[in-house]
Structures are given as structure tokens and as C-alpha cells.
Amino acid sequence: MTGRRVAITGMGVTAPGGVGTKNFWSMLTEGRTATRRISFFDPSPYRSQVAAEIDFDPDLAGLSPQEVRRMDRAAQLAVVTAREAVEDSGLEFAGVDPVRTGVTLGSAVGATTGLDWEYRTVSDGGRLELVDHEYAVPHLYGYFVPSSFASEVAWAVGAEGPSSVVSTGCTSGLDSVGYATDLIREGSADVMVAGATDAPISPITMACFDAIKATTPRNEDPEHASRPFDGTRSGFVLGEGAAVFVLEELESARRRGAHIYAEIAGYASRCNAYHMTGLRSDGREMAEAIRVALDEARLPVDSVDYVNAHGSGTKQNDRHETAAFKRSLGQHAYEVPISSIKSMVGHSLGAIGSIEVAASALAVEKNVVPPTANLHTDDPECDLDYVPLTAREQRTDTVLSVGSGFGGFQSAVVLVDPERSAA
Structure with a gap:
């Protein structure tokens, strides 16, 4: 490199x-x-x-x-x-x-x-x-x-x-x-x-x-x-x-004076080598992708201001992902806002990861966290801050976007504001 x-x-x-x-x-x-x-x-x-x-x-x-x-x-x-x-x-x-x-x-x-x-x-x-x-x-x-x-x-x-x-x-x-x-x-x-x-x-x-x-x-x-x-x-x-x-x-x-939405500071991908559609309950592979992406970005876990979740809306995924956030982010998982835009635009399979990167980059630029629509009923196993119903204005210098796919694929991308993150 x-x-x-x-x-x-x-x-x-x-x-x-x-x-x-x-x-x-x-x-x-x-x-x-x-x-x-x-x-x-x-x-x-x-x-x-x-x-x-x-x-x-x-x-x-x-x-x-x-x-x-x-x-x-x-x-x-x-x-x-x-x-x-x-x-x-x-x-x-x-x-x-x-x-x-x-x-x-x-x-x-x-x-x-x-x-x-x-x-x-x-x-x-x-x-x-x-x-x-x-x-x-x-x-x-x-x-x-x-x-x-x-x-x-x-x-x-x-x-x-x-x-x-x-x-x-x-x-x-x-x-x-x-x-x-x-x-x-x-x-x-x-x-x-x-x-x-x-x-x-x-x-x-x-x-x-x-x-x-x-x-x-x-x-x-x-x-x-x-x-x-x-x-x-x-x-x-x-x-x-x-x-x-x-x-x-x-x-x-x-x-050249280009408008810069965000810098892509870190990326990592892992596979669970486990099951075509099944996920391990501990979220270990997604947690590992998150850890490596943050390491590549040279950022501590508590620097993450917003997590754009995979959030597909299946019980298996949502619980697996919640466990992955707790495993990778520790106590910060309970403090950082997390949301899923699939609640609004559905799950477009291979396209959704890039659509979520777009939402993440705009969150960095606009200092706004999009909500999870239709989130009315608590699930005790998904006990993090999933930003129900209403967007939030807050500083978002660093955004983590994650994805999970059939075949066991788990990926994470870290986006930052290159000006504010260097300050």
C-alpha cells in the first residue's frame, strides 16, 4: 500500500x-x-x-x-x-x-x-x-x-x-x-x-x-x-x-477544489465459514470485520458517532448484529446511535451496501442520523439505541456501516470527515 x-x-x-x-x-x-x-x-x-x-x-x-x-x-x-x-x-x-x-x-x-x-x-x-x-x-x-x-x-x-x-x-x-x-x-x-x-x-x-x-x-x-x-x-x-x-x-x-462528502478510512470483510443462510449468535465474524476496519482507520471504538446497521428485519440477523456491536464496541455500543435504512428503502440485496454507504456519507456531511422507521416495540435482545422513528441532528465525524450476507459474509466500512477528524 x-x-x-x-x-x-x-x-x-x-x-x-x-x-x-x-x-x-x-x-x-x-x-x-x-x-x-x-x-x-x-x-x-x-x-x-x-x-x-x-x-x-x-x-x-x-x-x-x-x-x-x-x-x-x-x-x-x-x-x-x-x-x-x-x-x-x-x-x-x-x-x-x-x-x-x-x-x-x-x-x-x-x-x-x-x-x-x-x-x-x-x-x-x-x-x-x-x-x-x-x-x-x-x-x-x-x-x-x-x-x-x-x-x-x-x-x-x-x-x-x-x-x-x-x-x-x-x-x-x-x-x-x-x-x-x-x-x-x-x-x-x-x-x-x-x-x-x-x-x-x-x-x-x-x-x-x-x-x-x-x-x-x-x-x-x-x-x-x-x-x-x-x-x-x-x-x-x-x-x-x-x-x-x-x-x-x-x-x-x-x-482541484472538489466537494468531499467523506473519506473512506477503513474497510474489512470476513466470512463465518459456517452456513449458507445461518448466523452464529455471538456475532464474532462481524465484530472482527468492525475491529479490523477501525484498526485500518486508526480509530478507537469510542470515536464512532453513528452506526449504519445491516438491520434486515429478520430475528436472526438483528440479534446477531446486536451481539456483534456489543462484542466489537464494548460499552460504547450502548451509547452510540444505530439505525437501519432498510426500514424505509427495503433490502435491495447486493445494492443495499452501497446505498447504505451513501446514507453514511451524507450523515457525515449533514450531521444527521437517519432513523429506523416502524420501530415501536422493544425487543429485549436488541437493547441498543436504534434511533426509532425520528432523525437526530448530532455531530457525526465518524460513521461505521456494516453488512451481512448469505454465505456468511460480514463487512464493515468506516467513513470520516477528513477535516474534522484530523482536528
Whole structure:
């Protein structure tokens, strides 16, 4: 490592209830929820019939007819969001060496929406055992290879440096940002366009999560169905979305007078090597990721001003995560505010980690802690300060964002204000 520091200088967010970064932050700080009955298809055959959908029109978002035809919905979200991040950064990409500019994009389930739709098309709604390929979209191959997402974003920004897709389940969005940060730190790139995208709201995804009873059956009240850390929670609400950042070497960003949201000061990832969907009750692996991320940032545990939790709303996760905070932060776990934005935007699988990094960076910049919506009933096993219902204004120089994913993945990112934290 060269010891170079990494800053977020551009941000784009396309999320349920908040297309664009400004709208996204307003929704979070107002404690509004974007969960509703599924409208993309008839959800009545499924146990869980609610989701956090985006009102996204690719034409209005500026995609050309050819781009719309070529790209799956998740790729469309990624490209539109990357364009917002690039514009927000104020960086003239034409003046940056393209081979020193890279892309890392996280995704858990790739082109699920497109593949689901195309199978229904070529199989005539599942009636044909031998499908007719002539009915498929011409660019179907791109749906099969998630690497096409990174390619689309690289083409959109003119990046010719390192380009990859990170797919580590629900930590993909954290890990893609962490990997991009490492590339800048080690000197392999000067600028990285990094983030994540997923658009999993489809019949096949709903059926899969129904089978393991991970999603909530609270269909009669969609607006309040996602309730992390609440004693009456019954599973997560599926979502979709994308968040993309422009990352730069900090001193270079300062020289050009860039607006800096936050510095990425630490990152770590661990795996429990235990179970595909199960979690150990002691939270040891998440606690270890938190410890290493804080060590990398050279910060003590009591410097953390806010924790952006994974907070999926399953009993297993929320109790595991509570134990991890106590194990890693000690007494400070009882003093620091913690919240889950999944209560408002749902769980967009691989994309949510980057969406939560966006919320964390904005918390650093704005000195506001977003709330956990729908948190009314205490759970004795989740006895920390989970910021129920209402946002809080407070100094947030250091924010810890964590994620937990199927396969046992546990990741942590530390964001700081580079000016205030150095004071």
C-alpha cells in the first residue's frame, strides 16, 4: 500500500421513494417509507407480496432506445446512477488518464429481472418445454454475465483501467467500494467509479425467499412491513436500487477544489465459514470485520458517532448484529446511535451496501442520523439505541456501516470527515 487516502467526491443514488441523491436523503431524514404492494407483477400467489419498488422510467432518465433494449433493469439503474455521480463530482473525465480510471460494481443476483422475463417469453409463459430462442432479446448474453454491468458503466464514463463486478451476496455493495478504495490506495488507479446495483423484484426471487421464509408476510400493511429491531418484525422487505460513487485520491481531490462528502478510512470483510443462510449468535465474524476496519482507520471504538446497521428485519440477523456491536464496541455500543435504512428503502440485496454507504456519507456531511422507521416495540435482545422513528441532528465525524450476507459474509466500512477528524 502507498498510504494514499481516498475521498468520495461524487454520488448518485436511485432508490425506492427517492430517485436522485437529494430526494433519497430527504426521504430518509423525514422517516418516510417506500414499501408497497408489488405492482411489477401479480404477487397474489406468493407468501410475501410487498416490496420497495422504484418509480423508474429509463426514457425519462435519459437512456437511449438502444440502451434500454440492450440493458437489463439493474444495468440501466447502474448507468443512470453512475452518470449522476460523475456529474456531481465535477471531475472532467476527459482530462483524466483513462487507464488510471476504473470501475467496480457490486451485484448479488445480476440480471434477474431480465432473465425472468426472457424465460417467460421464450417458453411462452412456461408452457414450452423446448424454448424458442428466436423470441429472445438480441442481447440476452449480456444478461447471463454480470460483468456486463461493469462494462456498461465503464463505457458510460470512459474508464479503461481496472474493471470488475464484485458478487458477495448482500455485502456486495460494501465490498465493491472497499475494493475500489484498495485499488486507489495501492496506486493501481487514481479515480474509481464504484458502487452497486440490483433489481431483484421478480417472481423467481419472491418464490426463493418465500421458500426459506426470509421475507415478511405482513401484506396487509406494506408501509409498515419493514421493521428492523422491532419486537414484532417478521422478515425483510425486498427492494431494488443502485448507488454509485466517484472515488479519488484525497490530496488530488483537494487540489482541484472538489466537494468531499467523506473519506473512506477503513474497510474489512470476513466470512463465518459456517452456513449458507445461518448466523452464529455471538456475532464474532462481524465484530472482527468492525475491529479490523477501525484498526485500518486508526480509530478507537469510542470515536464512532453513528452506526449504519445491516438491520434486515429478520430475528436472526438483528440479534446477531446486536451481539456483534456489543462484542466489537464494548460499552460504547450502548451509547452510540444505530439505525437501519432498510426500514424505509427495503433490502435491495447486493445494492443495499452501497446505498447504505451513501446514507453514511451524507450523515457525515449533514450531521444527521437517519432513523429506523416502524420501530415501536422493544425487543429485549436488541437493547441498543436504534434511533426509532425520528432523525437526530448530532455531530457525526465518524460513521461505521456494516453488512451481512448469505454465505456468511460480514463487512464493515468506516467513513470520516477528513477535516474534522484530523482536528
